[in-house]
Amino acid sequence: MRKLINVICVTAGLMLSVSVANAQQKLGHINSEAILSVWGDWTKAATEINNLSNTKQQEIDKMMGEYQTKLKAAQDKEDSRSVSNQAQVNQELEKMGKELNDLQNRIQAAREKAQKDIETKQQELFSPLHTKIGNIIKTVAKEKGFAYVFDIAASQGFNNIIYSDGGEDLTAEIKSKLGISATATTAPAATKPAAGTTKPKN
Template sequence: MKRSIKVLVVALVLLFAGAKAEAQVKFGHINVGELVSSMPDIKDADKKIQEFANTLDGQMKTMTTEYQTKIADFQAKEKTMTDPIKEAKVKEIQDLEKRIGEFQQKAQQDIQKKQEELYAPILKKAEDAIKAVAAENKIGYVFDSSKGVIIVSPDGDNILPLVKKKLAIQ
């Protein structure tokens, strides 16, 4: 009887120890910023964003040139203008200033929107690769070390080389 109780206790201890060993979760880390910057797709996206920004910048330069021309014209002819014409010219210049300011804001928003639009599939691809590597290596949690979350970590937990391999990045 004592012997069967001892066997039962030992079996329970081994069972719980085995369950505890299985319950251990692996952690990994990756520098997502480094991963994304090494992806070839990001260079294409950055080039498209720069081209888009250059187009908007060209439009901005045209508006600025028009503004400067109107200012110079106004200053040159101001002494010969009647008050109603002066007021109309000042209002025209102020309206152009306002349009330039609105254009700058809209341009910044459009560039940000374009960046988000072009980066979304790249970030999704990176995220999918990270998830796949984590699943293949039975890693329960992956931390982004580019955010400064991890203070100390062993090199073996860095999954960046595995994810780069998965994405065929050198």
């Protein structure tokens, strides 16, 4: 019986220690959307990515327009085929078919290259920014003695926090250390960071 009481006391002591330790752990949170949407370096990079994407899309659209024109010409040529010109038209259609196939391959190659170029540019522009904001978040957390900092941005699906009533909001301080004015307004939708690039890395 005494042994059982001792075990219960030890267990209770361990649970109390864990509770005290947890109580001493400070929790904080940030809203990455509120930071990134007004951070000049980030919105500038996002704008550059959007411009590159638009340029690539225009190039592909031009090729697609050329493809549609050639396809229509081939269809018209086929409609003009008769018994008297069948051999000649068939020869011309074969040539046009090869041109269409070649253009289709070039369009596919252009799409793949555009995707690769955009991903490379995203890595080039956003990687150092992720590192910068990640380091600042770590610095602020250490300065203020926080054990955990959660991101409560809607774009993250609120998946980094399950309860947001509590903790200290560090968003303003992160903005300050990034040199963002407290009165800065949200950037236009056109400069909104691309999906998958908004989450600060720590």
